[in-house]
Amino acid sequence: MRVRLALAFILFAAGSLQAQVTFDRLLHADREPQNWLTYSGNVSGQRYSPLTQITPANVKNLELQWVWQAKSLEKFETTALVVDGILYTIQAPNNTNTADGYTQIVALDAATGRQFWTFRYDIPSTARACCGRVNRGVAILDNTLYMSTLNSHLIAVDARVGKLTWDTTVTDTPGYPMTHAPLVVKDKIIVGTAGGDGPIRGFLAAFDAKTGKEVWRFYPIPAPGEPGNETWAGESWKVGGAAIWNTGAYDPETNLTFWGTGNPAPDTNGNVRLGDNLYSDCVIALDADTGKLKWYYQFTPHDEMDYDSTQVPVLADIEFRGRMRKAMLWANRNGLMYVLDRTTGEFLQGKPFVKVNWMNGFDPKGRPIRVPGKVPVGSGGDGTPIMPTVLGGTNWYPPSFSPKTGLFYVSAWENSKSGGAPGQRGAANTTPMADTALAPNVKTEEEGYGVVRAFEAKTLEQKWEFKMNDITWAGVLSTASDVVFSGGREGYFFALDGKTGSLLWKAALGGQVNSGPMSYAVNGKQYIAVNAGTAMFVYALRQ
Amino acid sequence: MKGVRIATAVLATSLALSAFVLAQTAPAPDIALPAGDTIRGKGIFEGKGNCQSCHRVNGIGSLYGPDLSAIGAAPRVAAPAGGRGGQAAPPPPSEPTPQQLAQSILDPNAVVSVQNRYIRLTMKDGKTIWGKILSVDTFAYQIFDSTEKLANISKTDVREATMTSPMPSYRDKLTTQELSDVVSYLMSLKGQ
Numbered sequence: 113m114r115v116r117l118a119l120a121f122i123l124f125a126a127g128s129l130q131a132q133v134t135f136d137r138l139l140h141a142d143r144e145p146q147n148w149l150t151y152s153g154n155v156s157g158q159r160y161s162p163l164t165q166i167t168p169a170n171v172k173n174l175e176l177q178w179v180w181q182a183k184s185l186e187k188f189e190t191t192a193l194v195v196d197g198i199l200y201t202i203q204a205p206n207n208t209n210t211a212d213g214y215t216q217i218v219a220l221d222a223a224t225g226r227q228f229w230t231f232r233y234d235i236p237s238t239a240r241a242c243c244g245r246v247n248r249g250v251a252i253l254d255n256t257l258y259m260s261t262l263n264s265h266l267i268a269v270d271a272r273v274g275k276l277t278w279d280t281t282v283t284d285t286p287g288y289p290m291t292h293a294p295l296v297v298k299d300k301i302i303v304g305t306a307g308g309d310g311p312i313r314g315f316l317a318a319f320d321a322k323t324g325k326e327v328w329r330f331y332p333i334p335a336p337g338e339p340g341n342e343t344w345a346g347e348s349w350k351v352g353g354a355a356i357w358n359t360g361a362y363d364p365e366t367n368l369t370f371w372g373t374g375n376p377a378p379d380t381n382g383n384v385r386l387g388d389n390l391y392s393d394c395v396i397a398l399d400a401d402t403g404k405l406k407w408y409y410q411f412t413p414h415d416e417m418d419y420d421s422t423q424v425p426v427l428a429d430i431e432f433r434g435r436m437r438k439a440m441l442w443a444n445r446n447g448l449m450y451v452l453d454r455t456t457g458e459f460l461q462g463k464p465f466v467k468v469n470w471m472n473g474f475d476p477k478g479r480p481i482r483v484p485g486k487v488p489v490g491s492g493g494d495g496t497p498i499m500p501t502v503l504g505g506t507n508w509y510p511p512s513f514s515p516k517t518g519l520f521y522v523s524a525w526e527n528s529k530s531g532g533a534p535g536q537r538g539a540a541n542t543t544p545m546a547d548t549a550l551a552p553n554v555k556t557e558e559e560g561y562g563v564v565r566a567f568e569a570k571t572l573e574q575k576w577e578f579k580m581n582d583i584t585w586a587g588v589l590s591t592a593s594d595v596v597f598s599g600g601r602e603g604y605f606f607a608l609d610g611k612t613g614s615l616l617w618k619a620a621l622g623g624q625v626n627s628g629p630m631s632y633a634v635n636g637k638q639y640i641a642v643n644a645g646t647a648m649f650v651y652a653l654r655q
Numbered sequence: 656m657k658g659v660r661i662a663t664a665v666l667a668t669s670l671a672l673s674a675f676v677l678a679q680t681a682p683a684p685d686i687a688l689p690a691g692d693t694i695r696g697k698g699i700f701e702g703k704g705n706c707q708s709c710h711r712v713n714g715i716g717s718l719y720g721p722d723l724s725a726i727g728a729a730p731r732v733a734a735p736a737g738g739r740g741g742q743a744a745p746p747p748p749s750e751p752t753p754q755q756l757a758q759s760i761l762d763p764n765a766v767v768s769v770q771n772r773y774i775r776l777t778m779k780d781g782k783t784i785w786g787k788i789l790s791v792d793t794f795a796y797q798i799f800d801s802t803e804k805l806a807n808i809s810k811t812d813v814r815e816a817t818m819t820s821p822m823p824s825y826r827d828k829l830t831t832q833e834l835s836d837v838v839s840y841l842m843s844l845k846g847q
Contacts, residue, residue, distance in 0.1 A: 221805070221807035224807055226792065228805045229789060270718070272799070273718050
């Protein structure tokens with residue numbers, strides 16, 4: 113009996129070590145393509161799968177393998193993680209802001225969808241987010257899952273048994289709901305908060321993964337005496353927004369972590385906050401160990417169109433004007449696509465990826481040249497529509513970069529606009545917010561439609577587009593076999609040829625696709641997962 | 656087991672040491688125990704008894720077996736909704752007795768709780784897999800196995816399934832005094 117116990121102990125120890133997701137594994141996620149270890153698939157934000165079993169030739173043979181239904185009517189924006197055959201996702205609280213609810217981490221068998229355990233975290237009714245009680249995913253390090261919560265906590269849960277390890281209050285000040293998947297960097301868990309449409313001062317914070325103690329905090333809005341505070345008139349800096357509510361990226365070579373910051377507050381009334389409003393609508397590059405700012409680039413100075421720059425930073429080494437550059441690709445909510453040098457923040461190139469009329473060029477340093485009159489009427493605007501809409505040419509949902517094709521794939525809205533005089537044709541903002549159930553689409557093409565577009569990273573030239581009738585709130589996944597997956601508000605989930613954009617396969621999922629697809633493998637079989645409506649759908653090739 | 660008298664032996668389906676919800680309704684076993692020493696008991700738990708190879712106390716030990724950090728406290732149960740039609744709500748469960756804990760050490764399969772069921776799967780390829788049952792459906796077992804991994808086991812791969820506790824009996828391993836010392840230590844574990 114004692115020998116058997118000893119053997120069981122040895123097996124337990126070995127098994128535990130195999131299961132641990134070290135930071136080295138996260139850094140080299142491409143070495144284990146069967147897993148999806150971070151929100152974006154890797155720390156570079158690329159949302160690219162190295163798997164090749166599903167190809168343009170056989171993708172038409174995709175077959176539904178299993179469905180997991182959330183017990184929630186909230187938008188299902190989560191990207192699941194898969195670690196060694198176990199899939200972790202999140203069920204968001206129900207979509208009412210008037211009742212208590214709970215967020216739930218769920219562990220499923222990745223091959224069959226059978227449930228192992230759930231962990232419930234209660235959310236009070238006072239925990240509000242502007243745009244849904246969503247949660248975009250967990251992070252994992254060693255044997256621990258990390259989740260941010262609507263009531264501004266960061267929690268750690270044992271990934272093996274679903275038990276709480278620690279629970280840290282990130283802030284107890286109301287108005288700072290947390291909705292994005294944390295980012296793991298070395299031994300720290302980094303999170304920001306939403307709430308930037310209200311009178312808050314946003315921040316990003318890093319916590320010790322073992323203890324939950326805060327290690328550093330960075331405020332995108334500088335305090336008096338700090339560089340950049342002079343870009344806020346009077347005391348507007350105190351409640352200037354600049355929330356960080358989407359997952360960032362990390363470059364191990366420079367030890368920099370990159371995050372997009374949100375709109376200055378109040379969103380569309382810049383008169384009370386004259387100045388460029390640094391570092392709102394920026395990408396900020398912070399030292400991952402200290403949280404100190406190393407560089408920034410501001411996409412939309414003195415934004416009055418709610419152009420949150422809270423997209424996932426996409427890091428890629430690309431050839432640019434004849435030489436290799438360590439670049440960052442960014443398709444911004446303001447309708448412009450950028451290539452930046454990620455070591456210095458140098459602006460390399462920018463151009464529209466949808467119709468834009470609030471600017472018409474860049475100065476030599478990359479500052480947008482504004483078009484007079486293209487601001488809200490209250491700020492002196494001429495009353496004509498501004499493109500893109502306040503909801504953006506794109507929004508939070510993730511793009512994808514394929515190092516194989518060299519193409520940057522973006523979900524976008526074309527012809528979207530805000531403002532303009534009542535009765536002016538096409539003036540109304542007809543770009544609706546996301547929901548779960550399908551809704552009729554009666555917009556004309558002129559009033560806006562969704563697209564997936566592919567751009568050559570080194571030139572930002574558009575190579576192809578896949579056009580939809582209705583808009584999209586879906587992210588994009590690309591794979592090493594040159595298949596691109598995305599969806600849209602119509603509830604279709606589809607596969608496109610990554611080189612040409614031609615439609616290869618589609619499925620009607622019966623609910624809006626509000627997430628980024630991901631891919632993993634179990635026992636040599638590749639799966640594609642996406643959320644639509646209130647369920648997760650998982651596909652693989654018919655056997 | 657030296658010198659321990661067990662007046663009655665209650666045999667039921669097997670399970671492990673903790674969660675005495677069912678035990679609250681079973682008659683307390685008649686086991687005579689001398690006064691126990693908590694510190695000595697902790698030493699046996701962590702040493703000779705090798706209990707941490709399966710059990711966890713205050714964050715130390717295996718996740719495989721039931722967590723014993725609060726084994727000496729009354730189990731937490733959801734507040735009853737109230738009696739039906741004039742019936743009084745059932746009384747809240749109380750702390751375990753030393754005799755109940757001793758019985759679980761001597762006969763782990765005597766009294767079990769629903770949330771701590773274990774299964775031994777003999778596979779068609781000859782392997783044996785032990786696991787804590789998380790769920791069982793028509794086609795598969797979802798378990799937390801003895802290597803601390805979550806596993807979905809298809810029933811088509813299983814030759815034989817036996818619901819039984821993997822915990823050995825300590826009847827022949829501990830003296831009466833040692834048993835009492837361990838029980839004393841366990842009774843001191845009240846959780847947080």
